[in-house]
Amino acid sequence: ETGVTQTPRHLVMGMTNKKSLKCEQHLGHNAMYWYKQSAKKPLELMFVYNFKEQTENNSVPSRFSPECPNSSHLFLHLHTLQPEDSALYLCASSQEVGGGQNIQYFGAGTRLSVL
């Protein structure tokens, strides 16, 4: 158990569906992150939240909508996705953003397939 839990582990959705990914961290951290991991590419940072406030949106299309109701929970709402959005979506947490060490702890990810 890594301390960061993601659900669901696998998701198949059509391009017209709406779904949500959930992340919960039990580490007492204040920062949470969404990443996209595609084959043969570095992890792509999507969104950053620090103390529930969004501090970074890495030019992510609006069909991805994050929500952070508190420091322990993070959601990624998905709608009208494209097949190229199929990837592993990883959630991570760290003590806070910009503190220097920035050691991030990852969940197991949600494997998303868009048909």
Next chain:
Amino acid sequence: QKEVEQDPGPLSVPEGAIVSLNCTYSNSAFQYFMWYRQYSRKGPELLMYTYSSGNKEDGRFTAQVDKSSKYISLFIRDSQPSDSATYLCAMSGAPNTGTASKLTFGTGTRLQVTL
């Protein structure tokens, strides 16, 4: 030029071999260096963390940082089949700087240790 370069592999070695994994980077602001290990269908897990230049050893693993050459390495001694995974290097900058707020990752090197 990518900020962080990492040979994607795959790298195949026999059990018991010494493995050397490397990353080069271009941003001299990076001060914190990490190695993550990612097993298939899992999220990345932190393996080693170092600050600035120097060596750090933890069991069979040694991390080296050479800031003058902008080069980091991870050595695995007496490699085991259970070491088969993708190894990601990651780095960030000093507190309260633009590079402190996020980790910059390499693409990952896939390692296969054979019996």
